[in-house]
Amino acid sequence: MKRSTLDMFIKPAAKKPKYEASLHKSNHVTYPFAVSHLPAPFTKQLGTVPVTEGKPINDQPNLDLVYYQPYIPVSIQAGMFEFLRQELFFYRVQYSINRGGIQTQVNTPRFTTVFGVDATSRFNDNGDLVDAKTNRPLLQGRYKCKPRPIPQCLNELRKLIESVVGENYNFCLVNYYADGSDSIAYHSDDERFLGADPAIASLSLGAKRDFLLRHKTGSPGKPRQIKLPLGSGDMVLMRGKTQANWLHSIPKRVGEEAKKGRINITFRKALVKGGTDNYYMYNVGGGCVFRWDDGLRRMMLWREGDVAGASRTEAQAQGGTAGPLRAQADEVAQAQSVVALAGTPSSSV
């Protein structure tokens, strides 16, 4: 039915939902709130992945990439981005690290979250963690963190990607780059807990951002840096000797594109328990939860009792003091003061 002119003046048009939320949700005692299952139309469309053939990039020493441009069908790229940004819980992790004898505070310049557990454990059908070999409940104190099962929406992606790339994954790390000032510094995902020559699948949704790679020691006569302009729906598989020899980063960017926000999802396989503690320490940390507020168009601190999709006013969300998101993050630092006691971040800041 057409809206009357009067109606148009007094009532704002109801926003068209960007996706039809499923009635089913994944829940677990370790989640701050339940995570909606993947909407059925997305699941259906994902049946066709990858929509393009992966292009090998292996013309540099010890570089072994497969670049799918894109992997996810264009029809659901935007919807999948909106869905994951809205339905997942995120963290802005802060920790302190010993750099050359000096204790330094690090503010991770992006939102992160992580799900999964290393190969020594698994979640049984009741959602309880059990030993992978004996199937017995884990002894208390096995982990410093509280591992979380991969929610259905990310697990669907995991299964699809596993079947295409021929790997098994037990971890899913998610980054949300809110704008061009969010980034990840040059690093390699070469931790011992991933074993030798890990194959890491990395999926992008949302804003196009440059993914830079450079050789750890440089190679004579070869370009110093490789740039892949990762667009929504693209996937990069990094495998073989890549992590041992190459660094990668998402640098900060100015301009409108980055302001749209970007989600990156990596699937990995951690072999031992140290991987679980490391990933949760640096991707969940002290645990102040952020959730996307679609009314305010930004991540807001989330508290128990908040209703999904209900916009809180700026003043409410900030406990009475207005200020930008960065100010909130600093408050979080004071509240949670995450201290890295051992190990190093799974990826550089």
Ligand SMILES: O=C(O)CCC(=O)C(=O)O
């Ligand atoms: O956002 C990306 O594309 C890269 C993320 C990354 O390198 C990581 O999480 O280790």
Ligand SMILES: [Fe+2]
């Ligand atoms: Fe990485």
